Amino acid sequence: MASTTVEAGAAGHGAEPRGKRTDDGQATYLIAIAEALWEEMERDERVYLLGEDIGAYGGAFKVTEGFLDRFGPERVMDTPIVEETIVGMAAGSAMEGLRPVAEFQYADFMSSGYDEITTVLSRYHYRSGVPMPVVLRGPSGGGVRASSFHSTNPEPWVAHAGGIKVVCPAFPGDAKGLLKSAVRDDNPVLYLEHKWIYRRIKEHVSEDPDLLVPIGEARVRRQGDDVSIITYGAMVHRALEAAAALEERGTSVEVVDLRTVYPYDEDAVLRSIEKTSHALVLSESYRYAGIGAEVAATIAEKAFEHLDAPVERLSPPNLPVPFSPPLEDAFLPQVADIEAAVDRLSAW
């Protein structure tokens, strides 16, 4: 993962088919997301999709491949390039009882719809009591050589708005269960799927159409005693890789996958710190005023007496994600960076 190779088609412009589950039931993250959408659309005819190139083309990453044939153009709506109107239209239709799932071709382009997201979606219910069951989906994150405008992690932008739940699954099972929960939630939810994970991570995923993963619950992905890594999204996989290497050197690392970053599972984080007394907060979103900053502040505030070392943060600076492999690798936290941070914490 830390190699400096450029992966062909990594940014998703390959138009390769979405693929199928393996014979033993393993699904990629991409397939899991598609299954969640498909099953929710079968379950509830109020659910519909809107976005750019999601119909005949099947979406830039092929999440909605085949949906148009099954559900028709009314429920798989190709829109003009109108991000503000995609969000506003989702909001207005939700106010009239529909349950829209709007796709941003890349999560980066949410900034083109920002006012409707932060002003309408985030604040309407607080001021009116009118439910706003809207899901916004967007492929986020870097590590795929997609540079500044196709690698953004916008979760802090939206978490800060305050009225939108933000979920960032790391595994196919969570991706499926969280998306189904998001569709069934009466509040707006931003669902950030990480494009690095799409076709790389697969696991056995339940075929039960009502298996939900609750929004707001973290999951301990690896038990450990010495240091806790609190993270989410693609960084979970780097943390697990680092933890395996550290285990061999005698350091026992616990990896807590937040899964939902707003509102996040404070209790799960504090429980882990009580156990290990060492906290590394790892995020792919920006360091300054980012998700990691919030988690670190909470640990310092509420678990001070359990800490044997200062809380450490590992996250990129508030700069554009660069393209060239050595630049991007320097920019994003790598496995070696995580190992070094854990070693620093263990030395206290």
Next chain:
Amino acid sequence: MATKTKKQPDTSLPMPEEQLQHVLYLLKLTRYFDERMEALYRQGRLPGAIYSGRGQEGTHVGVVMPLRPDDSLFPTHRDLTAQIAKGLDLKRVMAQFWGRIDGYTRGRDGNSHIGDWQGNRTFTVMSHLPIAYPVACGAALAYQRAGDDRVALAICGDGATSNGRWHEALNTSAVYRLPVVWVVNNNQFAYSTPNRLEFPVPTVAERGAAYGMPGVRVDGGDVLAVYEAARAAVDRARAGEGPSLIESVSLRWRGHAGHDPANYMPDELLERYMAEHDPVKNFETWMREHGLVDDDSLAELQARIEREFDEGYEFALASPFPEPGDAFKGNWTDDGYWASEPGRGGGTEY
């Protein structure tokens, strides 16, 4: 409502007499409301801000008259008159101005940043203009998908037509042939900025052609002309024929908000509009000329309006403030805060 000697229905009238009387009531009520609220503001007895819609009542009442209770309205802060015409309860409107629990936003917002979606199908106003235009597309999309004949009607000012969302929303509504009516309340000034610094074409209405939709320009000082244009646009939307654009021209008689003396407004322009395009005076004259009102009925109407204002004012001041802790409730649907929302308006039958 003012009563008159019963006579045979006059089929030459543009709408039934009862509705014409209601139009007069709305015009005079909202004019009186606007003037009284400004006086209270200047006396320091009204907290927050006011955004006068004076001089534009013909636009606001005219475009709402063709709407049914189940049609939706997406207004701006300037369009409180349109919301009252749609059926909002004056008592709860005034409770909103004083930050009370009985206001439509339960004290979470003030003044004309108001709405009553559950009752009268009006969107709770937001300041970023024209932010409600894309949302109106969504409501219209839901009507289209349900296969019914409801209509969404959205209002913005001349200044908001410069914003990218105005283009996005008109374009998208035309692409999908959505049942929506776009109203531009061209009161000639966006805060202090005149039309010539907002757009390079002579009229907003002609921009309809760029989106393949009809665009008409009407005199906002003539409520019946506005009504006719709106009725045609609403009928077209109901029939599944797609969106329309209406530019209703008036003048903003007062400043952008209560604090603004509007020194940029040319005196002769204001005087001309007040003399020739006063929608309230013009319609009252029309009613007189058609024998539908007289001095007695007008005096009775005025007394009713003043009584309703006073009752609203008393209701507002008697309504409790929200509990301080309410500030932290009702963000998510799950905490039940909004489940106890007091009685909704029932919608006005025209």
